[in-house]
Amino acid sequence: MGWKGYIAKKVAITALTLFILISINFFLFRILPGDPARLLFKSPKASKEALAYIRERFGIDKPLWVQYLIYIRETLVGNFGWSFVYNEPVMNVIARRLPNTLLLIGSAAVVSTVIGIILGAIAGWKKGTKTDFIVFGFSIITTWLPSFWVGIILLMVFGWRLRMFPLGGVTTPAASYPSIFSYWADVLWHMTLPMINLLFWYLGEYVLLMRSSMLDVLAEDYIVTARAKGLKERVILIKHAMRNALLPVVTLTTINLGFVVAGAIQTEIVFSWPGLGRLMYDSLVMRDYPLLQGAFLILAICVIAANFFADLIYGYLDPRIRVRGEE
Amino acid sequence: MRGKGKSALRTRFEEFLRSFLASKMGVIGAALVLLFVVMALFAPLLVTHDPYKLGSPEEVLLPPSSEFLLGTDNVGKDIYSQLVVGAKVSLLIGFLAAGIAAVIGSTVGLVSGYYGGIVDNLLMRIVDIFMAVPSLPVMIVLAAILGPSIWNIIIIIAVLGWPSTARIVRSQVLSVKERPFVEAARCIGASDLSLMFREIMPNVIPVVSAQTVMMVANAIYNESVLSFLGLGDPLHISWGMMLHYAFTSGVMTTAWWWSIPPGLAIALLVLGFAFLGSALNEVLNPRFRTR
Numbered sequence: 001m002g003w004k005g006y007i008a009k010k011v012a013i014t015a016l017t018l019f020i021l022i023s024i025n026f027f028l029f030r031i032l033p034g035d036p037a038r039l040l041f042k043s044p045k046a047s048k049e050a051l052a053y054i055r056e057r058f059g060i061d062k063p064l065w066v067q068y069l070i071y072i073r074e075t076l077v078g079n080f081g082w083s084f085v086y087n088e089p090v091m092n093v094i095a096r097r098l099p100n101t102l103l104l105i106g107s108a109a110v111v112s113t114v115i116g117i118i119l120g121a122i123a124g125w126k127k128g129t130k131t132d133f134i135v136f137g138f139s140i141i142t143t144w145l146p147s148f149w150v151g152i153i154l155l156m157v158f159g160w161r162l163r164m165f166p167l168g169g170v171t172t173p174a175a176s177y178p179s180i181f182s183y184w185a186d187v188l189w190h191m192t193l194p195m196i197n198l199l200f201w202y203l204g205e206y207v208l209l210m211r212s213s214m215l216d217v218l219a220e221d222y223i224v225t226a227r228a229k230g231l232k233e234r235v236i237l238i239k240h241a242m243r244n245a246l247l248p249v250v251t252l253t254t255i256n257l258g259f260v261v262a263g264a265i266q267t268e269i270v271f272s273w274p275g276l277g278r279l280m281y282d283s284l285v286m287r288d289y290p291l292l293q294g295a296f297l298i299l300a301i302c303v304i305a306a307n308f309f310a311d312l313i314y315g316y317l318d319p320r321i322r323v324r325g326e327e
Numbered sequence: 328m329r330g331k332g333k334s335a336l337r338t339r340f341e342e343f344l345r346s347f348l349a350s351k352m353g354v355i356g357a358a359l360v361l362l363f364v365v366m367a368l369f370a371p372l373l374v375t376h377d378p379y380k381l382g383s384p385e386e387v388l389l390p391p392s393s394e395f396l397l398g399t400d401n402v403g404k405d406i407y408s409q410l411v412v413g414a415k416v417s418l419l420i421g422f423l424a425a426g427i428a429a430v431i432g433s434t435v436g437l438v439s440g441y442y443g444g445i446v447d448n449l450l451m452r453i454v455d456i457f458m459a460v461p462s463l464p465v466m467i468v469l470a471a472i473l474g475p476s477i478w479n480i481i482i483i484i485a486v487l488g489w490p491s492t493a494r495i496v497r498s499q500v501l502s503v504k505e506r507p508f509v510e511a512a513r514c515i516g517a518s519d520l521s522l523m524f525r526e527i528m529p530n531v532i533p534v535v536s537a538q539t540v541m542m543v544a545n546a547i548y549n550e551s552v553l554s555f556l557g558l559g560d561p562l563h564i565s566w567g568m569m570l571h572y573a574f575t576s577g578v579m580t581t582a583w584w585w586s587i588p589p590g591l592a593i594a595l596l597v598l599g600f601a602f603l604g605s606a607l608n609e610v611l612n613p614r615f616r617t618r
Contacts, residue, residue, distance in 0.1 A: 017456045018503030026471050140605075144597050148555050149570060152579050160580035167580070177430065259468035265463055268553060270574075280464065281556060284471055296468045303461040 006115045006315050014308045023301055025293055027073045030064070073240060079085065080294035085215065085286050090294035093275065098298070100170055101275030103193065105264050108198035116203050117249065120210025121242045139204035147263050151197040151270035153253075158193060165193045168272030194271045201263035206249065213245040220244075346610045353606025359599025363592075367414040376405035378412045378564055391584050394548055399585035400569075401576045409564050410588050416565040417596055420550045425542035427485035428605050432492025433528075433535050439493065440500025451497070457490040466549060470558040477560045480553060484546045494537050496531050503530045533611035536606055544600035551593045566593050 055061040062070075074081075080090035123135040159167045167170065171189050177183040180267045217223065218241055265277030272278060276295050283291035347353050347410065375396060382403020389399045396407040396498040439450040466483050503509065504527055512526050553559060554567025555574065566589035571614040579586040 013452065013455055017459050018451075020456060023462060025468075028468065095550050140601070141598060144544065144594065144601050146547070146555075146590055146593045146597070148553055149586075149593065152570070152574070152586050152590065155578045156583060156586065175611075231416075258463070260459045261407065262463035264553075265467075269556070280467060284467065284556065284558075292471065294469065296464050300461055304459050307459050 003315070007312065009310060010311050014063075014304060017304055018023070018301065021304070022072060022075050023068075025297055026068055029289055029293055030067075047216050075297070078296065080098075081286055081290035083283075083291040083294075085288040085291065087282070093279065093291060094294055097274055097279050097295075098278050100275065101264060101268070101271060103187075104194055104268070104273060104275060107191070108195050110262060111195070112199050112202035113206055115199075116206025117210045117242075117246065120207040120249075121237070121245065122212055122216025123207065124211040124218065125241070126161075127218075133210075135207060139207040139211075141204075142200045143204035143208070145200065146266075147197065148266040149203045149268050150200050151194075152242050153266055154193050154197055155270060161215070170274060194267050194273055197267045197271070198263050200236070201240050201267075202260065206260065208248050210245060211301060213248045214241060216248075217241050217245045222268055247253060247314075247317065250317075257306050261299055261303055343610060347606060350606040351607060352602045353610070356599045356602025356604075357607060359595055360603060363414045363418060363596045363599070366411055367418050370411050370415060373411045374405075375546070376408045378404060379405065380577035380583060388582055388585075390576065392580075397588055398582070399583050400582075402579060403496050406569070406585055406588065409569055410566070410592055412564050412593065413566040413569065413589065414478065414596070416560075416563050417547050417550065417593070420477060420484070421547040421596075421600070423542040424481045424484035424488065424546035424550075425539050427481070428488035428542055428546075429535055429539040431485070431490055432489035432538075433531065435489065435493040437500055437528065437531070438525050440497040441504060441519070441527065447497075454490040454493050457487070458494075462487045463549070463552065466553060467556060468556065470553050475558055475560050477563060480550055480554045480558075480560070483553075484549050488542055488545065490565055492535065492542070495534055495538055499531045499534050500527055503527050505566035537611055539606040540600055541604035544604060545598045545605025547593065547600065551597075566590070 052061075078091055080094070083090050083093055119135050119139075123132045126132050134202045158164045166189065167182065167281050168190075171183070171186050172190075175186060176277055177186065200238060223236065226240050231240075261277075264275065265280065265283070268277035269281045278291060278297050280295045280299075283295060285290070331588045382399055382405075384403070386395075386399050386403035388401055389395055389403075395405050396404050397410065400409075401404055435450055435454070440445045466487060469483045470480060474485070504522075508523060509526050512522055517526070550559070550565065551567035551570075554565045554572050557571050557575070558563050559568045559571065561568075569589040570579075570586060573582065573586045573589075
């Protein structure tokens with residue numbers, strides 16, 4: 001399969017996935033019990049005329065397949081409906097929250113990737129030693145600890161008992177900032193505990209991946225050759241082993257994007273971090289289904305799009321992937 | 328696979344047991360799992376109070392004492408007794424969800440790997456789609472719509488969990504089906520069904536069992552997250568639900584006796600299965616790594 005065929009296949013699968021997701025989103029919410037017009041109009045005393053007006057206004061009187069086509073058209077142009085709670089377009093609410101999520105996920109992912117790769121490389125390099133045992137054990141345990149619970153503990157110890165960090169939010173309420181620097185200092189201070197919470201969740205995964213990739217690479221002939229040539233250990237570790245061990249880690253990192261999002265949802269909820277995850281939770285609690293639907297769809301689209309680009313990048317980086325097709 | 332005597336099977340089992348017991352991780356994992364299984368089975372004997380019974384106003388949010396071993400929650404229910412009862416829900420959901428996912432996943436993987444061609448292509452594209460979608464948000468939305476019940480949660484976790492098993496089984500089947508004994512069975516006229524389930528399946532079971540144990544860990548974890556979000560079955564006490572109430576009542580940072588134990592229980596049980604799964608993987612499939 002050539003490069004063009006590879007791209008075509010990936011585009012087709014991504015488009016199909018998005019289409020199925022949007023369809024599921026539509027039909028799932030149609031099986032909700034109750035009349036949508038009644039849901040919109042909370043007052044039980046709403047007149048028949050008012051309900052009929054709502055039905056017509058929102059297209060609920062049309063046949064299901066017409067509603068479905070309208071839904072797809074509106075979703076594609078970015079109209080995700082109207083939020084009951086905020087009383088404004090869902091897209092506006094989401095647009096306000098998205099940067100917070102990206103800030104938190106992005107910084108946590110960068111930090112944990114770097115630390116994870118270094119720790120994993122060291123553990124793999126020193127396989128069987130005490131260092132390896134500690135790093136390996138720590139990674140396995142932290143990846144399986146309930147993330148939301150780790151968040152609660154962090155909040156309890158460092159937020160409540162020691163009063164070192166705030167209990168939630170992105171900035172101090174009603175604070176005024178003399179400079180942009182003090183604003184970011186405040187954000188960073190609020191972000192510390194959520195970041196640590198996410199590091200607990202992400203780090204182990206990267207360490208384990210890098211370690212196993214290192215073990216594979218260290219068994220290769222070229223490492224033996226490098227040793228036989230009398231190269232320094234540090235040179236072998238960094239130039240020969242780590243470099244080659246990185247590719248599979250990059251490959252697998254993006255497959256784990258769903259897991260990155262899962263961590264962010266839990267952390268945002270515990271620390272009241274106003275991102276998409278917290279938005280999903282809030283809309284769940286307040287039964288604001290259009291908002292829940294919109295937040296879910298945006299999260300899913302972000303993950304699918306990122307997966308798509310990641311696929312393209314390693315198809316480009318590693319020709320074996322696109323030639324082999326699938327394994 | 329067939330044609331081996333009972334004694335050969337027994338030695339293989341002893342061999343398995345010996346190498347399993349040599350793995351520290353496996354032993355720790357098995358011990359943790361056993362601990363919670365015993366807790367779930369003997370729950371009626373272990374509880375000190377009725378975990379569903381509300382306490383009097385003076386019994387609200389009490390710290391641990393000899394009367395209430397782990398204190399009480401904001402409606403005066405005994406936390407220790409809730410913790411004991413919660414093991415049952417976690418184990419039930421974990422085993423059933425992972426079991427259903429294992430059955431669907433192995434069947435799909437078997438059919439896909441065995442037939443190849445269009446069938447394989449179609450099934451694997453479905454798997455791709457499942458794997459591309461972020462599972463926690465999907466679980467949240469499904470649980471919100473289907474409504475809170477143990478069965479809904481089991482089905483949701485199973486439906487999202489089978490694709491990884493299908494992929495692993497398929498890649499195993501691809502190598503197993505080329506082996507001479509499969510060819511031999513085909514030559515003596517064995518049907519497709521018998522080739523798949525009698526000849527190939529037994530060789531895939533070691534991989535499936537390790538993967539399924541891992542999936543139990545995953546299922547228990549996911550159940551706890553969903554319950555923590557308030558999507559759990561309100562009629563049954565689960566550890567995630569306990570944390571949900573601690574969180575929503577606003578005392579999670581002060582009432583440590585309420586917010587620490589359930590999370591610790593989830594962590595220990597999940598870790599138990601994860602340790603057990605990776606030990607099984609190492610013993611049964613030395614050349615095969617999943618995580």
